[in-house]
Each structure stands twice: as structure tokens, then as C-alpha cells.
Amino acid sequence: MIEHGAAERRKRHGLTIVYTGDGKGKTTAAIGLVVRAVGNQMRVFFLQFIKGSWQSGERTVLRGLSGVDLEVTGRGFTIEELRDSRIPMDDHAAAAAHGWRVAQTIVSQGAYDLVVLDEILAAVTAGLVSVDELLEMVRSKPAELHLVLTGRNAPAALIELADLVSEVQPIKHPFDKGIKAQRGIEF
Incomplete structure (x- = not known):
């Protein structure tokens, strides 16, 4: 783990950053921020909710970055049209509770x-x-901690509380033409 001076952390103003919206790129934006942080000798914890245990390109890279700890707690998609019906919602609930x-x-x-x-x-x-x-976590986090939250449907109260909110909106997506997710682009 990279050592980072306590004095440096004390003078930092930790931000709450939200990447939300229906478009592709929320996790990708967060990973870009991770790369920037690691390039500045910052220590990063990346926790994935919802997404299952399948291997993805970003996980391979994150696991290889010095200064990044990664944990995956999800069991897969929970929205009905994408959810694996073989995984009971109780399993998703247990995974989310652990996360x-x-x-x-x-x-x-x-x-x-x-x-x-x-x-x-x-x-x-x-x-x-x-x-x-x-919301309580955001309010009570250490003052110097940068906290990034991703996913669709950010609640209005979170948007109000956050320091930076970016909404990712779809304009065009290959899935609309029946093109399945492409390795190296979407996973």
C-alpha cells in the first residue's frame, strides 16, 4: 500500500462525487478517477455492488494497480430484464448487506x-x-476522504448533498441495433 502523509490528508477537502444517469460510462468515469488518484500516490478502495463475479477488463487492471484494493460483493444485475432468475433476491440482498x-x-x-x-x-x-x-455515510465521512458513488437514479437528496454530480445520458448505443456487449469496451 502506498504511504500517504497525514499532513497532506488533513489539508485535503474530501469531495463526494456522483456519476449517475442511464448512459454507459459511470464505472468507466470512476475508474478514470482511480487512475488519476493512483498517479498522485493516493490509496484507493474500489467496492463493486450488484455486478457479478465474472471477470472484466477493468477488474484485471484495478487488481494490478499498486495502491488499489478491490472487492466485489454483487451477485449480478438486479433489474428484472437483466437478472439471472437462478439467483434468488435473498442472495442479492445478502451480498448487498455484506457490501x-x-x-x-x-x-x-x-x-x-x-x-x-x-x-x-x-x-x-x-x-x-x-x-x-x-446519506448518513456521506454526511459523516472523514473530511479528507473523496467518496465516489455510481449508478442510475441518484436520489435528489444525494444530488443536493454531493459536491460534484455528472449525469451520463445515452444518445446512441450499439445494443439498440442488436449488438451485444463487446469485450474491452463494455466489460
Whole structure:
């Protein structure tokens, strides 16, 4: 793990950043921020909610970056049209509860400079994580911690509380033409 001076952390104003919207690129934007943070010798924890255990290109890279710890807690998509019906919603709920406990511990300990909760908003939308608990986490996070939250349907209260909110909107997507997700582009 990269050592980062306590004095440097104390003078930092930790931001809450939200990447939301129906378009592709929310996780990609968060990973770009991770790369920038690592390039500045920051310590990063990247926690993925919802997304299953399948291997993706970004996970391979994140696992190889010095200064980045990655944990995947999801069981796969929860929205009805994409959900694997062989995985009971109770399993999704248990995975999200575990992820939420990890997130609470990581955020409260203050050992990282940047924490990404990828697809946390999908977990909130699916009713697997409480919006009130998420808002409390944002309010009570260490002052120097940068916290990134991704996923569709960011609640208005979170948008109000965040320092930076980017909405990713779809204009055109290959899926609309029946083209399936492409390795190296979407996973």
C-alpha cells in the first residue's frame, strides 16, 4: 500500500462525487478517477455492488494497480430484464448487506484517500441499501476522504448533498441495433 502523509490528508477537502444517469460510462468515469488518484500516490478502495463475479477488463487492471484494493460483493444485475432468475433476491440482498458493511468499515476507518462505491445507487434503487443510511455515510465521512458513488437514479437528496454530480445520458448505443456487449469496451 502506498504511504500517504497525514499532513497532506488533513489539508485535503474530501469531495463526494456522483456519476449517475442511464448512459454507459459511470464505472468507466470512476475508474478514470482511480487512475488519476493512483498517479498522485493516493490509496484507493474500489467496492463493486450488484455486478457479478465474472471477470472484466477493468477488474484485471484495478487488481494490478499498486495502491488499489478491490472487492466485489454483487451477485449480478438486479433489474428484472437483466437478472439471472437462478439467483434468488435473498442472495442479492445478502451480498448487498455484506457490501454495505464493508463500505461502512472502509469509509469510517479513513485509511484510504479515495473510496469508490460502484453501483451503490443500483443497490439503493433495488431496495437493497437504505438511501437514508447512504446519506448518513456521506454526511459523516472523514473530511479528507473523496467518496465516489455510481449508478442510475441518484436520489435528489444525494444530488443536493454531493459536491460534484455528472449525469451520463445515452444518445446512441450499439445494443439498440442488436449488438451485444463487446469485450474491452463494455466489460
